[in-house]
Amino acid sequence: xxxxxxxxxxxxxxxxxxxxxxxxxxxxxxxxxxxxxxxxxxxxxxxxxxxxxxxxxxxxxxxxxxxxxxxxxxxxxxxxxxxxxxxxxxxxxxxxxxxxxxxxxxxxxxxxxxxxxxxxxxxxxxxxxxxxxxxxxxxxxxxxxxxxxxxxxxxxxxxxxxxxxxxxxxxxxxxxxxxxxxxxxxxxxxxxxxxxxxxxxxxxxxxxxxxxxxxxxxxxxxxxxxxxxxxxxxxxxxxxxxxxxxxxxxxxxxxxxxxxxxxxxxxxxxxxxxxxxxxxxxxxxxxxxxxxxxxxxxxxxxxxxxxxxxxxxxxxxxxxxxxxxxxxxxxxxxxxxxxxxxxxxxxxxxxxxxxxxxxxxxxxxxxxxxxxxxxxxxxxxxxxxxxxxxxxxxxxxxxxxxxxxxxxxxxxxxxxxxxxxxxxxxxxxxxxxxxxxxxxxxxxxxxxxxxxxxxxxxxxxxxxxxxxxxxxxxxxxxxxxxxxxxxxxxxxxxxxxxxx
Numbered sequence: 001x002x003x004x005x006x007x008x009x010x011x012x013x014x015x016x017x018x019x020x021x022x023x024x025x026x027x028x029x030x031x032x033x034x035x036x037x038x039x040x041x042x043x044x045x046x047x048x049x050x051x052x053x054x055x056x057x058x059x060x061x062x063x064x065x066x067x068x069x070x071x072x073x074x075x076x077x078x079x080x081x082x083x084x085x086x087x088x089x090x091x092x093x094x095x096x097x098x099x100x101x102x103x104x105x106x107x108x109x110x111x112x113x114x115x116x117x118x119x120x121x122x123x124x125x126x127x128x129x130x131x132x133x134x135x136x137x138x139x140x141x142x143x144x145x146x147x148x149x150x151x152x153x154x155x156x157x158x159x160x161x162x163x164x165x166x167x168x169x170x171x172x173x174x175x176x177x178x179x180x181x182x183x184x185x186x187x188x189x190x191x192x193x194x195x196x197x198x199x200x201x202x203x204x205x206x207x208x209x210x211x212x213x214x215x216x217x218x219x220x221x222x223x224x225x226x227x228x229x230x231x232x233x234x235x236x237x238x239x240x241x242x243x244x245x246x247x248x249x250x251x252x253x254x255x256x257x258x259x260x261x262x263x264x265x266x267x268x269x270x271x272x273x274x275x276x277x278x279x280x281x282x283x284x285x286x287x288x289x290x291x292x293x294x295x296x297x298x299x300x301x302x303x304x305x306x307x308x309x310x311x312x313x314x315x316x317x318x319x320x321x322x323x324x325x326x327x328x329x330x331x332x333x334x335x336x337x338x339x340x341x342x343x344x345x346x347x348x349x350x351x352x353x354x355x356x357x358x359x360x361x362x363x364x365x366x367x368x369x370x371x372x373x374x375x376x377x378x379x380x381x382x383x384x385x386x387x388x389x390x391x392x393x394x395x396x397x398x399x400x401x402x403x404x405x406x407x408x409x410x411x412x413x414x415x416x417x418x419x420x421x422x423x424x425x426x427x428x429x430x431x432x433x434x435x436x437x438x439x440x441x442x443x444x445x446x447x448x449x450x451x452x453x454x455x456x457x458x459x460x461x462x463x464x465x466x467x468x469x470x471x472x473x474x475x476x477x478x479x480x481x482x483x484x485x486x487x488x489x490x491x492x493x494x495x496x497x498x499x500x
Contacts, residue, residue: 001162002162002211002212002213002215002216003065003068003162003163003211003212003213003216003219003220004064004213004215004216004219006020006067006068006162007064007065007066007067007068007219010056010066010067010068011056011062011066011067016049016053016067017049017050017052017053017056017066017067017068017109017111018046018049018050018053020049020067020068020069021045021046021048021049021069021111021113022046022049024069024113024159024160024161024162025041025045025046025113027158027159027160028041028113028114028160031138031158031160031494032158032160034136034141034494035135035136035138035141035154035155035158035160035494036117036133036134036135036136036151036154037071037116037117037135037145037150037151037152037154037155037158037160038071038113038114038115038116038117038151038155038160039074039082039084039086039114039115039116039117039130039132039151040074040081040082040114040115041113041114042080042081042112042113042114044080044112045069045111045112045113045114048106048111048112049067049069049111052066052067052109052111053067055109062109063107063108063109063223064108064219064222064223064243065108065109065110065163065219065220065223066108066109066110067109067110067111068109068110068111068162068163069110069111069112069113069161069162070105070110070111070112070113070161070162070163070164070165070220071112071113071114071115071116071151071152071155071156071160071161071163071164071165071210072102072105072112072113072114072115072116072152072164072165073115073116073118073149073151073152073164073165073166073167074086074115074116074117074118074151075118075121075122075148075167075197075198075200076099076101076102076115076165076167076196076197076198076207077095077097077098077099077102077196077197077198078095078098078099078102078112078115079094079095079096079097079098080112081112081114081115082094082115083095083115083198084115084131084132085118085120085121085122085198086117086118086119086120086121086122086129086130086131086132086148087120087121087131087351087352087353087356088131088330088350088351088352088353089323089329089330089347089348089350089351089352090198090323090328090329090330090351091131091330093328093329095196097196098196099193099195099196099197099207100193100195100196100224100228100230100231101165101192101193101196101197101207101224102165102196103196104223104224105165105220105223105224108223110163110223113160113161116135116149116151116152116154116155116164117130117132117133117134117135117150117151117154118130118147118148118149118150118151118152118172119147119148119150119172119355120352120353120355120356121198121200121316121320121356122148122149122167122169122172122198122200122205123148123200123316123355123356123359124147124148124355124422125146125147125148125171125172125175125422125423125425125426126144126145126146126147126150126410126412126415126416126422126425127144127145127146127147127148127149127150127151127154127176128144128147128412128413128416129147129148129353129354129355129356129416130151131353134150134412135150135151135154136154136412137150137154137157137179137180137409138154138157138158138180138491138494139157139180139181139409139452139453139491139492140409140452141494142411142412143179143409143410143411143412143452144179144409144410144411144412145157145176145179145180145409146172146175146176146177146178146179146180146405146409146425147172147175147176148167148169148172149166149167149168149172149173149176149184149210150176150179150180152164152165152166152173152176152210153166153173153176153177153179153180153182153184153210154176154180156180156182156210156211156212157180157181157182157488157491158494162211162212162216163209163210163211163212163216163217163219163220164209164210164211165207165208165209165210165220165224166184166207166208166209166210167197167205167206167207167208168184168186168205168206168207168208168429168433169200169201169204169205169206169312169433170204170308170312170426170429170430170433171186171404171405171425171426171428171429171430171433173185173186173208173209173210173441174186174404174405174429174439174440174441174455174457175404175405175425175426175429175441176210177210177404177441177442177443177455178403178404178405178441178453178454178455178457179405179408179409179452179453179455180409180453181443181453181455181487181488181491182210182211182212182443182488183209183210183211183212183213183214183216183217183440183441183442183443183472183476184208184209184210184211184217184440184441184455185208185209185217185221185438185439185440185441185465185468186206186208186429186432186433186438186439186440187206187207187208187221187225187438187465188206188235188436188437188438188462188463188464188465189203189204189206189233189433189436189437189462190231190233190234190235190436191206191225191235191237191239191438191463191465192206192207192208192221192224192225192226193207193224193226193228193230193231193234194206194207194231194233194234195228195230195231195234199315199319200312200315200316200319201311201312201315201316201319202233202315202319203311203315204308204311204312204315204433204434206433207224208221209221209224212486212488213476213486214246214249214250214440214442214469214472214473214476215243215246215247215250215473217242217246217440217469218241218242218243218244218245218246218469218473219242219243221242221243221465221469222241222242222243225239225242226239235463237463239465239466240466241466242465242466242469243469245466245467245469245470245473246469246470246472246473247473248470248473249469249470249471249472249473249474249477250473250474250476250477252474253289253290253474254470254471254473254474255286255289255290255291255471255474255475255478256289256290256291257290257291257292258286258290258291258292258398258399258471259291259292259294259396259397259398259399260283260286260291260292260293260294260397260398260399260400260401261294261295261296261393261394261396261397261399261400261401262283262293262294262295262296262400262401262402263296263297263298263301263393263400263402264295264296264297264298265297265298265299265301265302266301266402266428268280270406270427271403271406271407272406272407272408272447272449273447273448273449274408274446274447274448274449274450274452274454275403275405275406275407275408275447275454276403277447277448278403278444278445278446278447278448278454278456279401279402279403279444279454279456281444281445282401282444282445282456282475282479283401285475285478285479285482286475286478289474289478294396294397296392296393296396296397296400297389297392297393298386298389298390298393298431299389300382300385300386300389301386301389301431303382303385303386304382304386304427304430304431304434305423305424305426305427305430306379306382307379307380307382307383307386307434308379308426308430308433308434309362309423310362310363310366310375310376310378310379311376311379311380311383311434312359312363313359313360313362313363313366314363314366314367314375314376314379315363316356316359316360316363317359317360317362317363317364317367318363318367320352320356320360323347323348323351323352324344324347324348325340325343325344325346325347325348326340326344329347329351330347330350330351331343331347332346332347332349332350332351333346334346355419358419366379383434383435386431386434386435387434387435387436390431390435390437390459390461391461394460394461398460398467398471399458399459399460399467399468399471400458400459400460401456401457401458401459402428402456402457402459403428403454403455403456403457404428404429404441404454404455404456404457405425405426405428405429405455406424406425406427406428407425408447408450408452408453408454409452409453428457429457431459432459435462436462437459437460437461437462438459438460438462438464438465438468439457439458439459439460439468440457440458440468440469440472441455441456441457442455442456442458442472442475442476443455443476443479443486443487443488444456444475444479445479445483445487446487446490453487456475458471458472
């Protein structure tokens with residue numbers, strides 16, 4: 001069931017939250033040895049579900065997702081489960097507070113199932129850089145689920161959780177959604193609180209929903225979004241209901257008269273044939289429903305990946321300085337009489353993985369005396385140019401469409417030793433983070449050349465998240481009418497794969 005359907009059954013008394021929670025815990029026990037979507041499964045889930053059932057029985061008015069189980073990316077701190085951000089340096093760390101989005105999910109009656117696997121400190125595009133081993137794609141266990149939030153996407157795709165929380169610094173919600181046939185949303189920067197999200201790059205990070213349907217994503221976004229005074233970057237806007245925007249899009253045919261921009265500087269030749277074909281087919285379907293396809297120019301988008309991989313490492317090197325063996329986390333004492341500096345060096349060497357070390361070194365270099373203006377400063381200027389490109393494009397169109405990633409899910413190990421190739425997986429998602437605009441990835445079908453999921457991404461101007469939900473839900477309804485079922489219903493079941 002979708003989260004919306006499950007919530008309706010729970011509200012109607014046809015199934016209890018405890019029954020729904022137990023069903024998902026049983027599914028995790030049955031398949032997660034193979035998928036490895038979870039780093040920690042909650043010991044308190046059944047108790048929390050029972051409490052929701054008791055409150056409902058007492059006549060308390062509950063939220064739209066009350067009683068629905070929820071998976072939480074391990075970048076978000078929780079008081080009742082370890083928060084490791086996929087790193088050994090935080091192994092076993094227990095936070096004294098919940099991240100704002102987790103607290104809001106609990107207040108809305110959702111039941112946390114556990115913490116999902118991720119690339120260490122959200123650095124990666126495949127979830128192979130987790131210190132606790134890779135997550136596998138439920139569509140093909142020999143392939144990656146994307147990253148850094150591959151655990152949340154895989155949990156939803158494998159039916160281990162109906163919805164999940166993720167974070168998106170350069171595509172870590174949308175790119176895994178593309179590879180797993182799920183829906184992923186990066187909200188407008190500042191639209192969802194980052195308080196309690198272990199920081200990677202503070203000017204880029206954004207928390208958002210992972211789901212099976214656009215409506216489910218909207219329901220979760222409604223629950224977690226809004227102003228948070230504890231986050232200095234949080235917007236004070238009064239946001240519309242994103243769930244209602246999704247319902248409106250599916251109901252009213254939001255595609256008629258819609259101007260859809262296609263970026264001239266992202267030619268089909270840069271994408272796998274099956275990805276490009278699915279993208280074109282989705283555009284043609286939209287055009288048949290009255291949408292206008294408009295070519296727009298974003299001349300500086302070709303520099304987005306280069307700028308991102310200067311800005312992100314620079315901010316990461318600063319944010320990760322707190323992991324110093326003194327305040328919290330792992331501590332390694334290399335020898336008797338070791339100085340604080342010796343302990344710090346030994347701890348960071350043992351606690352951080354190769355990708356984290358690589359980015360810290362790159363970021364520290366980019367911020368060093370004599371290089372700041374040449375690298376970090378120049379990257380920020382490129383960021384401004386990309387923001388202006390989007391401003392100019394949105395003066396001509398309502399949304400911009402791109403493939404959500406250049407390829408389908410690639411085999412485990414194929415790119416792990418080639419950082420540059422790994423970085424290019426986020427070529428279409430990174431620009432939205434640099435510009436602070438919202439983006440959504442929805443399944444657009446299966447690639448004709450390998451039968452794996454493909455996603456289409458829509459981008460909208462800052463604060464126009466609701467527009468994405470209307471457009472995404474409208475296209476989703478058309479596609480599912482053609483397919484006869486949601487895309488995930490066509491996924492090979494894990495048990496069938498094992499038997500074969």
